[in-house]
Amino acid sequence: MWSPDEIASLCYNHFNKLPKRGKPEAGREWTLLAAVILLTDSSELKTVRKQVVSLGTGTKCISQSAMSTKGDILNDSHAEVIARRGCVRYLTEQLFRAVSGQSSDVFCPGSEEGKWTVKPGVSFLFFTSQTPCGDASIFPMTGSQAQPCEPVNALQSEESERRGLKRHAECDLEETRQSPRMKTSDNHSSRRKSGNTSEHEAITENKESSPLNEVLRCHPGVERAHPPDLHRTGAKCVPDSPADPLQPGLLYHSVGVLRLKPGRGERTLSLSCSDKLARWGVLGFQGALLSHYLQAPLYFRAVVVGKCPYSHQAMQRALKTRCSDVRDLPSGFSAHDPEILQSALGFPHNHTHTEAKHTHTQGRISPCGAAISWCAVSQQPLDVTANGYKQGVTKKALGTSQARSLISKVELLHSFLKLVAATEELPESLRGKDLKTYWDYKQAAGAYQQAWTQLRLQAFPLWPRSPPELLLFS
Structure with missing residues (x-):
């Protein structure tokens, strides 16, 4: 119909x-x-x-x-x-x-x-x-999808976690210079950052399984031959909830959690x-x-x-x-x-x-x-x-x-x-x-x-x- x-x-x-x-x-x-x-x-x-x-x-x-x-x-x-x-x-x-x-x-x-x-x-x-x-935007990229930014790797992960908020705020300031009262959620743009997410935290609490294997099982189109990458969301976890792990690959985000826009700059x-x-x-x-x-x-x-x-x-x-x-x-x-x-x-x-x-x-x-x-x-x-x-x-x-x-x-x-x-x-x-x-x-x-x-x-x-x-x- x-x-x-x-x-x-x-x-x-x-x-x-x-x-x-x-x-x-x-x-x-x-x-x-x-x-x-x-x-x-x-x-x-x-x-x-x-x-x-x-x-x-x-x-x-x-x-x-x-x-x-x-x-x-x-x-x-x-x-x-x-x-x-x-x-x-x-x-x-x-x-x-x-x-x-x-x-x-x-x-x-x-x-x-x-x-x-x-x-x-x-x-x-x-x-x-x-x-x-938010949560619907967190999923692995397939091999055919372009990655606008370099993937997070093991050597970068610790530094990324330490500097991430500062870098995000600077990017947001640049994006919203003409409208300082308004913020743009970066996951609402096609310019999503690289990385990957686990599919386990809020949905399968205390599950004794590998987050990497869990995501690959849920997304069979992701190629195992290369380090998986994902579409990230810029929206940040709500206060008092577990923070995103910010680890490389599938461990960058928690999934199933509530998130606040815009994710960069001042919270809403x-x-x-x-x-x-x-x-x-x-x-x-x-x-x-x-x-x-x-x-x-x-x-x-x-x-x-x-x-x-x-x-x-x-x-x-x-x-x-x-x-x-x-x-x-x-x-x-x-x-x-x-x-x-x-x-x-x-x-x-x-x-x-x-x-x-x-x-x-x-x-x-x-x-x-x-x-x-x-x-x-x-x-x-x-x-x-x-x-x-x-x-x-x-x-x-x-x-x-x-x-x-x-x-x-x-x-x-x-x-x-x-x-x-x-x-x-x-x-x-x-x-x-x-x-x-x-x-x-x-x-x-x-x-x-x-x-x-x-x-x-x-x-x-x-x-x-x-x-x-x-x-x-x-």
Whole structure:
């Protein structure tokens, strides 16, 4: 009914039809793309309607020191996060239409009072042009893949561990000179460093086997005749978790662990896209606010990756295996098992294609500083940001509504409050409560918070929590 190439082509064509604003300069800037696709199955016609309902581009996130207590800045502008936030904006409008008695493409009344469910035949796919940053990006290179940097060897390993953080910070400073508030996750670039990783630490605790043999067993395409090498991620392990061994070959990284972007320079509070996709696979991608209205969470039917360095085993590990044993979830929640597929079509604006078109007169290749959000809403579907705010905003306007992205936390809260105001029969979780702040509404989503607690306890106990003061806006 649909193929990975169809999905990739649909997303790329949709991007091409968007205005030029926020797009990378050909041959000099690169970016990444992600999208949410609405599938509507028609059993009578034996057809599937495929519609992009949210699309995002971007590679950057802000440092912890730049975060706002007003909820008016985008902390994480990686394409996957932008696409998901745009989808939440789309779903909010679809729920508004439903509660207002208008036609919704997605929702119909549920069996519980004040609750809604997805229409029969409706499902969602997630597309990303690049392997998600973090754990899904850690896998061995095959012999045919180019290595941009020299492999780490035994003589270099000790020195690499000692000097690594300093060298990474210097590289990051050079990459982000024009945008000091934003950082680019180096694993979200095609310029991954060399080395290799074990596949054992977080998945097979205390397993009495060779990490080298474990990776080679999981990745039979890696040639044993030569020292194996891998795609590294720049995202660093979260505080209090075991650090990466930083040893040569397969022992450079730990796998299965939570990681923070960007991995170089000042830390952020943004978890890697691998970690966020894994979380959405248990809690749903609708978020806490919309879960008030939904009889069950929304899960992606499949995750499709564009042509890029890719490992199905690493994707399975990062998105599914880490959460597969989570139990005692509230009714409707589950450790979802999406299909994981790869397309043979690459994004024309990724690093590889940009490098092929680059000329020496254009200067150095760099990530595009803008992030594009488009979603299928009736008003202002396009939202272009840079440094977490609307692109082109003046310093004088910072802190005002004119500077805010339409997918910022505070704007999504305001859209949700309009939905609440338009609802005659409120869900039970919103009745008779004095809810004022973003934090209040999130915490009142009882089933969602119970599921989140179980996920943290059983799979992600070291998931960093945002300081409460960052969530007390209204």
